[in-house]
Amino acid sequence: MPLRRTALKSGPTKTATGQATSRGATREQVDVAIRTGLLAGRFIPGKAVTIRGLAAELGVSPMPVREVLQRLAAENALEVKPNGRVQVPDMTPARFDEVLKARLLLEPELAELALPHLTAGDAANLQSIDNDIDECLVSGDAEAYMRLNHAFHFSIYRATASKVLLPLIDSLWLQFAPFMRTVYGRVGTASLVDRHKEAIRAVELGDKQALRTAIAADISQGMGLLGKEILAGA
Amino acid sequence: MPLRRTALKSGPTKTATGQATSRGATREQVDVAIRTGLLAGRFIPGKAVTIRGLAAELGVSPMPVREVLQRLAAENALEVKPNGRVQVPDMTPARFDEVLKARLLLEPELAELALPHLTAGDAANLQSIDNDIDECLVSGDAEAYMRLNHAFHFSIYRATASKVLLPLIDSLWLQFAPFMRTVYGRVGTASLVDRHKEAIRAVELGDKQALRTAIAADISQGMGLLGKEILAGA
DNA sequence: AGCAGAATTTTGTGATCACAAAATGACACG
DNA sequence: CGTGTCATTTTGTGATCACAAAATTCTGCT
Numbered sequence: 040m041p042l043r044r045t046a047l048k049s050g051p052t053k054t055a056t057g058q059a060t061s062r063g064a065t066r067e068q069v070d071v072a073i074r075t076g077l078l079a080g081r082f083i084p085g086k087a088v089t090i091r092g093l094a095a096e097l098g099v100s101p102m103p104v105r106e107v108l109q110r111l112a113a114e115n116a117l118e119v120k121p122n123g124r125v126q127v128p129d130m131t132p133a134r135f136d137e138v139l140k141a142r143l144l145l146e147p148e149l150a151e152l153a154l155p156h157l158t159a160g161d162a163a164n165l166q167s168i169d170n171d172i173d174e175c176l177v178s179g180d181a182e183a184y185m186r187l188n189h190a191f192h193f194s195i196y197r198a199t200a201s202k203v204l205l206p207l208i209d210s211l212w213l214q215f216a217p218f219m220r221t222v223y224g225r226v227g228t229a230s231l232v233d234r235h236k237e238a239i240r241a242v243e244l245g246d247k248q249a250l251r252t253a254i255a256a257d258i259s260q261g262m263g264l265l266g267k268e269i270l271a272g273a
Numbered sequence: 274m275p276l277r278r279t280a281l282k283s284g285p286t287k288t289a290t291g292q293a294t295s296r297g298a299t300r301e302q303v304d305v306a307i308r309t310g311l312l313a314g315r316f317i318p319g320k321a322v323t324i325r326g327l328a329a330e331l332g333v334s335p336m337p338v339r340e341v342l343q344r345l346a347a348e349n350a351l352e353v354k355p356n357g358r359v360q361v362p363d364m365t366p367a368r369f370d371e372v373l374k375a376r377l378l379l380e381p382e383l384a385e386l387a388l389p390h391l392t393a394g395d396a397a398n399l400q401s402i403d404n405d406i407d408e409c410l411v412s413g414d415a416e417a418y419m420r421l422n423h424a425f426h427f428s429i430y431r432a433t434a435s436k437v438l439l440p441l442i443d444s445l446w447l448q449f450a451p452f453m454r455t456v457y458g459r460v461g462t463a464s465l466v467d468r469h470k471e472a473i474r475a476v477e478l479g480d481k482q483a484l485r486t487a488i489a490a491d492i493s494q495g496m497g498l499l500g501k502e503i504l505a506g507a
Numbered sequence: 508a509g510c511a512g513a514a515t516t517t518t519g520t521g522a523t524c525a526c527a528a529a530a531t532g533a534c535a536c537g
Numbered sequence: 538c539g540t541g542t543c544a545t546t547t548t549g550t551g552a553t554c555a556c557a558a559a560a561t562t563c564t565g566c567t
Binding site: 062063065066099100101102103106122123124 | 549550551552553558559560
């Protein structure tokens with residue numbers, strides 16, 4: 040039983056809404072659907088995900104789902120077990136340390152590279168996102184918080200038009216996001232801290248070093264402290 | 274017409290040689306076949322690669338090839354153009370700089386993490402690989418050199434049993450390997466320099482900092498100098 | 508009731524098909 | 538001789554099928 044029949048596709052070359060579909064459009068839609076679901080924490084680590092299940096839920100044939108699952112497995116966002124079953128990998132302390140280390144190496148670097156491309160308008164946009172984040176923190180909407188936090192960071196990183204570093208960081212976010220969702224589910228969102236305002240100020244001033252430290256601190260405090268605590272308790 | 278009929282599969286559950294095939298074995302074989310081909314530089318950047326072509330060459334149906342190509346595209350080892358065609362992405366100066374930067378950030382780090390796990394036997398194995406590399410340099414076998422150089426680095430990195438950093442570095446190698454093959458094709462292998470002996474000595478001594486600098490220097494000199502020169506001339 | 512074993516259903520995999528878009532080649536016209 | 542146009546072929550995509558392995562459920566025995 041499909042949870043929600045989004046009916047991505049109906050006609051051969053046009054969708055019900057009249058929108059033209061180009062090459063690989065179905066796969067693309069399936070890809071963003073699953074990807075955003077992962078980043079928003081709508082998938083539970085350890086929970087198996089079936090091809091036919093997702094296909095039915097999205098109203099498409101198993102075919103594009105198979106390919107997307109393979110893609111996400113290649114990015115280590117999903118794990119293919121020896122029997123072929125696909126599941127969201129569950130977090131281990133060793134894995135968590137590695138993701139944290141990799142983030143601290145790559146994200147400040149890409150932020151610095153992005154800095155020259157960021158305009159005043161971008162800074163204002165970041166400010167707007169951060170305001171929405173503050174609302175989510177008090178309202179306790181963890182899913183919206185994760186979506187906005189992702190938008191905040193990648194609004195910076197994407198300014199580089201990077202084709203190498205950015206995909207690597209993308210892969211990292213896909214790996215830790217589902218776990219962080221479970222963390223927020225336990226500790227709530229009220230205790231979350233970030234260094235976004237420092238980052239915005241660094242962007243406005245064009246201060247490379249300040250941006251690096253703000254991003255690094257944001258990662259260490261937002262992810263590092265919470266995660267280590269949970270993993271120690273589990 | 275298949276260039277070489279390797280006939281990976283014939284029967285439903287057994288192959289012609291009587292070897293038992295388990296779940297996803299065909300895809301696995303296709304994956305390593307293309308992956309090693311990429312790392313050895315047997316694919317030319319910019320050259321399109323067709324599903325049916327590879328399928329015929331490997332003696333399998335297009336199905337597993339499709340999934341493997343999607344995987345490699347997700348790792349940025351291959352590029353899917355808007356029309357759906359898949360090709361080895363060609364190198365640009367910006368892309369090259371990013372790969373170099375990412376390698377310098379990640380590989381010394383993972384090498385340092387690997388150091389405590391490396392035994393005297395591992396050091397001897399590295400020495401053996403490096404001896405083979407020296408032979409390739411004088412004989413001019415670029416493909417064997419690339420394979421051995423990859424084996425050298427990943428013999429170190431794999432000691433960590435890393436599930437995060439290692440795949441990231443894997444992705445990077447898949448991205449620059451095809452380009453480097455073209456570089457070696459132009460300048461030959463005689464002029465290649467590496468810092469492998471320093472790295473081996475650092476492993477033997479258990480010197481973290483020395484290993485880091487050896488790896489970093491190996492990357493900068495082996496890849497950085499050559500690549501920048503070629504890209505400048507192109 | 509507890510549990511081993513068989514029957515049934517679910518699931519991933521590889522193959523094949525139909526179709527449309529794109530690339531390629533042939534060919535006539537300026 | 539170059540060039541635009543049309544026919545042919547190639548190619549990716551999504552769907553469906555057949556099959557085997559795995560998971561699940563049911564059943565019968567102790």
